[in-house]
Amino acid sequence: MLPLDKLITIDKSSNTAVYLQISNTMIHQIRSGRLRKGTKLPGSRKLAESLQVHRNTLLAAYDELQAQGWIETEPRKGTFVVQDLPDIQPQGIVQTTPKATYPRETAFTVDESRIVQFPSGQPSHEFELTIDDGFPDIREAPIEAYTRELRSLSRRSVFNKYYRYGSPEGVNYLRETLSSFLNDSRGLPISPGNIMITNGAQMGIYLTARLLIRPGDHVIVGDPCFWGATRTLQQTGAEINRVPVDGSGMDIDAVERLCKKKEIKLLYIITHHQHPTTVTLSPKRRIRLLELAAEYDFAIIEDDYDYNFHYASSPILPMASLDQHGNVIYIGTLSKTLVPSIRMGFVVAPENFITAVSHQRRAVDWQGDSLKEVAIARLYENGTMDRHIKKMIRLYRERRDRFCGLLQQKIGDRVSFDKPDGGMSAWATFLDNDLNTVEEKSRERGLRIPNSRVYNKGSVYNTIRLGFASLNFKEQERAVEILSKSLS
Amino acid sequence: MLPLDKLITIDKSSNTAVYLQISNTMIHQIRSGRLRKGTKLPGSRKLAESLQVHRNTLLAAYDELQAQGWIETEPRKGTFVVQDLPDIQPQGIVQTTPKATYPRETAFTVDESRIVQFPSGQPSHEFELTIDDGFPDIREAPIEAYTRELRSLSRRSVFNKYYRYGSPEGVNYLRETLSSFLNDSRGLPISPGNIMITNGAQMGIYLTARLLIRPGDHVIVGDPCFWGATRTLQQTGAEINRVPVDGSGMDIDAVERLCKKKEIKLLYIITHHQHPTTVTLSPKRRIRLLELAAEYDFAIIEDDYDYNFHYASSPILPMASLDQHGNVIYIGTLSKTLVPSIRMGFVVAPENFITAVSHQRRAVDWQGDSLKEVAIARLYENGTMDRHIKKMIRLYRERRDRFCGLLQQKIGDRVSFDKPDGGMSAWATFLDNDLNTVEEKSRERGLRIPNSRVYNKGSVYNTIRLGFASLNFKEQERAVEILSKSLS
Numbered sequence: 001m002l003p004l005d006k007l008i009t010i011d012k013s014s015n016t017a018v019y020l021q022i023s024n025t026m027i028h029q030i031r032s033g034r035l036r037k038g039t040k041l042p043g044s045r046k047l048a049e050s051l052q053v054h055r056n057t058l059l060a061a062y063d064e065l066q067a068q069g070w071i072e073t074e075p076r077k078g079t080f081v082v083q084d085l086p087d088i089q090p091q092g093i094v095q096t097t098p099k100a101t102y103p104r105e106t107a108f109t110v111d112e113s114r115i116v117q118f119p120s121g122q123p124s125h126e127f128e129l130t131i132d133d134g135f136p137d138i139r140e141a142p143i144e145a146y147t148r149e150l151r152s153l154s155r156r157s158v159f160n161k162y163y164r165y166g167s168p169e170g171v172n173y174l175r176e177t178l179s180s181f182l183n184d185s186r187g188l189p190i191s192p193g194n195i196m197i198t199n200g201a202q203m204g205i206y207l208t209a210r211l212l213i214r215p216g217d218h219v220i221v222g223d224p225c226f227w228g229a230t231r232t233l234q235q236t237g238a239e240i241n242r243v244p245v246d247g248s249g250m251d252i253d254a255v256e257r258l259c260k261k262k263e264i265k266l267l268y269i270i271t272h273h274q275h276p277t278t279v280t281l282s283p284k285r286r287i288r289l290l291e292l293a294a295e296y297d298f299a300i301i302e303d304d305y306d307y308n309f310h311y312a313s314s315p316i317l318p319m320a321s322l323d324q325h326g327n328v329i330y331i332g333t334l335s336k337t338l339v340p341s342i343r344m345g346f347v348v349a350p351e352n353f354i355t356a357v358s359h360q361r362r363a364v365d366w367q368g369d370s371l372k373e374v375a376i377a378r379l380y381e382n383g384t385m386d387r388h389i390k391k392m393i394r395l396y397r398e399r400r401d402r403f404c405g406l407l408q409q410k411i412g413d414r415v416s417f418d419k420p421d422g423g424m425s426a427w428a429t430f431l432d433n434d435l436n437t438v439e440e441k442s443r444e445r446g447l448r449i450p451n452s453r454v455y456n457k458g459s460v461y462n463t464i465r466l467g468f469a470s471l472n473f474k475e476q477e478r479a480v481e482i483l484s485k486s487l488s
Numbered sequence: 489m490l491p492l493d494k495l496i497t498i499d500k501s502s503n504t505a506v507y508l509q510i511s512n513t514m515i516h517q518i519r520s521g522r523l524r525k526g527t528k529l530p531g532s533r534k535l536a537e538s539l540q541v542h543r544n545t546l547l548a549a550y551d552e553l554q555a556q557g558w559i560e561t562e563p564r565k566g567t568f569v570v571q572d573l574p575d576i577q578p579q580g581i582v583q584t585t586p587k588a589t590y591p592r593e594t595a596f597t598v599d600e601s602r603i604v605q606f607p608s609g610q611p612s613h614e615f616e617l618t619i620d621d622g623f624p625d626i627r628e629a630p631i632e633a634y635t636r637e638l639r640s641l642s643r644r645s646v647f648n649k650y651y652r653y654g655s656p657e658g659v660n661y662l663r664e665t666l667s668s669f670l671n672d673s674r675g676l677p678i679s680p681g682n683i684m685i686t687n688g689a690q691m692g693i694y695l696t697a698r699l700l701i702r703p704g705d706h707v708i709v710g711d712p713c714f715w716g717a718t719r720t721l722q723q724t725g726a727e728i729n730r731v732p733v734d735g736s737g738m739d740i741d742a743v744e745r746l747c748k749k750k751e752i753k754l755l756y757i758i759t760h761h762q763h764p765t766t767v768t769l770s771p772k773r774r775i776r777l778l779e780l781a782a783e784y785d786f787a788i789i790e791d792d793y794d795y796n797f798h799y800a801s802s803p804i805l806p807m808a809s810l811d812q813h814g815n816v817i818y819i820g821t822l823s824k825t826l827v828p829s830i831r832m833g834f835v836v837a838p839e840n841f842i843t844a845v846s847h848q849r850r851a852v853d854w855q856g857d858s859l860k861e862v863a864i865a866r867l868y869e870n871g872t873m874d875r876h877i878k879k880m881i882r883l884y885r886e887r888r889d890r891f892c893g894l895l896q897q898k899i900g901d902r903v904s905f906d907k908p909d910g911g912m913s914a915w916a917t918f919l920d921n922d923l924n925t926v927e928e929k930s931r932e933r934g935l936r937i938p939n940s941r942v943y944n945k946g947s948v949y950n951t952i953r954l955g956f957a958s959l960n961f962k963e964q965e966r967a968v969e970i971l972s973k974s975l976s
Binding site for chain 1: 505508511512515519552557558572589590591592593594595596598600602603604605606608613623626627629631632634635636638639641642643645648649650651652653654655656671672675676677678679682686687688690691694699700716719720723724770771772775781782785786787804805809810811812813814815827828829830831837838839840841844847848850851852853854855856857858859860
């Protein structure tokens with residue numbers, strides 16, 4: 001009778017339940033051959049004593065082993081390791097410490113070369129103060145109205161059907177609400193069949209690229225371009241071609257020159273308050289671009305994540321509203337209107353595209369959260385969204401004016417920027433201070449500013465977006481104060 | 489002065505605002521050359537009259553055109569089409585009807601061959617009664633407790649930080665809660681760094697396959713296998729190899745034979761209550777499979793979507809709890825514990841894999857819904873999840889026994905099935921009735937049964953899963969009654 005209690009070590013500080021530590025250890029002993037098949041096990045009372053655990057704990061371990069088919073109990077004879085286990089050569093199994101451990105690394109190699117790295121920063125809430133990349137003020141968002149809708153939906157059994165599996169395009173209720181919202185506000189003569197609900201604009205970009213791009217296909221983006229989109233396109237194997245962005249948006253002549261040289265499959269563009277430069281594509285260039293797309297037969301992703309927040313006269317309609325051929329995939333999001341973590345956006349496209357992309361979406365995550373989608377639809381219907389947008393336009397316009405004024409007044413000699421027509425940030429070039437140093441110095445003073453290195457893949461910029469929308473006047477003053485102290 | 493009013497047709501029934509119909513039409517006229525640059529436009533009052541719209545509507549249209557840069561107003565002279573538009577040859581533009589339309593089809597071709605089709609059925613709530621594929625009873629789910637948590641979170645500003653952008657792995661609060669839950673209940677000695685939160689198990693399968701599979705790589709699945717997983721693997725370009733599934737689960741000898749012939753990259757398996765067959769992989773085979781994975785260096789996706797619902801003695805621990813090498817990617821979901829549309833699941837793996845897969849997740853949809861994740865974490869912490877699981881195990885066990893009894897009694901001579909040890913459905917083979925016919929006849933009587941054709945890609949089965957968990961006793965009786973009437 002082997003000293004089983006010597007083979008079993010228990011770590012009471014471990015997260016793993018003691019009975020599982022015991023049963024796991026014994027499994028390892030059996031597999032390693034130290035506990036031979038047919039071995040009679042000591043009685044539970046006896047072993048419990050020597051292990052100094054409660055007898056029920058040991059019984060639970062024995063139950064576990066029995067349920068797993070490692071041991072069997074014969075009436076009036078006792079408990080034994082079962083006979084019919086496969087004969088395992090000990091060297092066939094790694095020797096493990098009795099205490100259960102979890103592998104540090106995968107046995108198979110994960111091919112790093114296939115992974116496009118996304119930068120991961122320290123979460124902003126760990127800073128005293130943050131100038132973000134151009135995010136909404138979450139303190140103003142109608143989150144309570146949203147959770148109120150969720151709560152009231154969950155109280156009415158008529159909405160139970162939304163707990164079942166649904167369609168990958170999203171619930172029709174929201175698709176209908178959004179299509180008339182987009183008809184009225186953005187001149188998109190679409191029907192619900194032209195809309196798929198996504199987890200934010202990001203999923204729309206990903207699914208579209210995944211559907212249209214084969215490794216090696218050429219795509220066009222702006223220089224600079226929203227770094228998340230560039231990386232996503234690269235993740236799908238696209239060859240990135242960058243064309244300059246000036247005060248009127250992407251240089252369409254440069255696009256045409258590229259089209260003559262290479263077969264372009266897809267062009268990614270933000271037409272309103274481009275990320276990062278905040279410029280808007282001029283009407284002339286929109287028409288030229290649509291013509292080029294028709295002539296050279298490429299798809300356009302019009303990412304319009306920021307449409308709602310335009311502070312000049314009425315905003316220019318999306319390029320998609322002029323698209324007669326069906327070249328434009330129009331993508332929007334609620335991340336800027338509500339809060340980033342709400343993860344809801346939409347893709348607008350001709351029906352054949354929506355159908356195709358919905359199959360892709362099945363593969364990715366099956367469908368969206370139907371209950372959330374219905375709650376959002378109700379926020380549109382009861383006017384909450386519209387009121388909130390109007391309110392935020394006023395607030396953010398004030399904050400833009402105040403913030404740009406502060407920048408001019410305090411550090412106008414050391415940064416250059418244009419006051420944006422819309423959006424939530426200014427694209428500011430730092431003239432004689434290296435941004436990495438500025439970032440460090442600000443950090444020491446408790447201020448976080450955006451990471452400028454994310455653009456360096458395109459070309460090197462000493463420029464970052466300074467988000468003004470999420471900061472009230474007091475915060476703006478403190479932020480700019482620290483910023484100016486961090487400049488030489 | 490051309491008769492502009494003749495060129496503008498207004499459809500008051502259209503979803504598009506009238507002023508946008510007018511401005512869009514005029515844009516088309518300008519682009520088509522019918523409205524030449526420099527043309528003087530009629531006064532708003534005059535044109536409003538002839539179009540029979542309110543003058544403000546027309547002014548809004550003119551504002552829109554001006555904002556978009558199509559027209560300009562010269563003081564005391566009037567309003568003109570601007571001079572500096574690009575000279576567009578009319579044939580360069582498709583002739584469009586004045587009324588704004590949206591393209592029926594994309595201009596570019598969407599390559600059907602690259603899209604793996606997922607079957608799309610009629611939503612179950614359109615039927616009087618449904619025998620589903622094995623889904624939980626949504627009427628029993630603690631959705632109200634969940635929305636209560638959401639509501640109370642949204643009322644406390646301390647949780648505001650969860651509205652900001654966060655990490656692709658999910659909020660640490662839930663990762664910590666889940667890792668100790670999985671430690672205690674499933675013998676997984678993991679830490680939060682081994683967990684990524686996903687949108688359901690589906691996203692875990694997709695991201696893992698996307699990360700590990702290159703087109704043409706060989707993967708192994710069971711025959712039969714969960715049809716959603718097979719299609720997802722195909723979507724990533726995998727070569728599917730099917731090995732038989734018998735009463736003890738996947739035939740591991742067949743797996744070994746395949747490993748000797750081909751380089752296997754990945755094996756997908758459901759170890760508990762396999763979908764569709766409901767069988768559980770025996771302990772012997774688990775050990776053999778782990779050894780093969782170590783020997784032939786392939787990854788295993790252990791999809792454990794159903795672990796909580798085992799009705800025999802205590803369930804066998806997941807294979808991942810025995811994994812010493814780091815071959816197993818362990819995937820779980822809350823779809824069966826809460827409701828399918830909640831879209832929350834998790835991937836458990838060594839940290840290097842979690843890091844790699846989190847970059848993939850950034851590309852796909854950036855991150856999950858942080859507020860939801862915190863609410864779910866609280867449901868674990870305050871015991872709601874645990875109570876619900878225990879309650880459902882009792883309820884579903886009763887329903888299984890009752891349902892299998894009914895099947896045996898009413899149509900036992902025309903179907904063959906084994907009473908499952910766990911899960912939410914029985915895998916029933918119809919002996920002398922073609923399932924397509926049965927499906928049709930049941931439908932005529934208001935009963936929906938699962939689609940059997942989804943398995944035919946593997947081999948032809950006249951077998952479907954008959955879900956018992958979502959039907960109370962009355963519903964079970966009516967369902968089986970209709971089913972028996974639909975059999976010859």
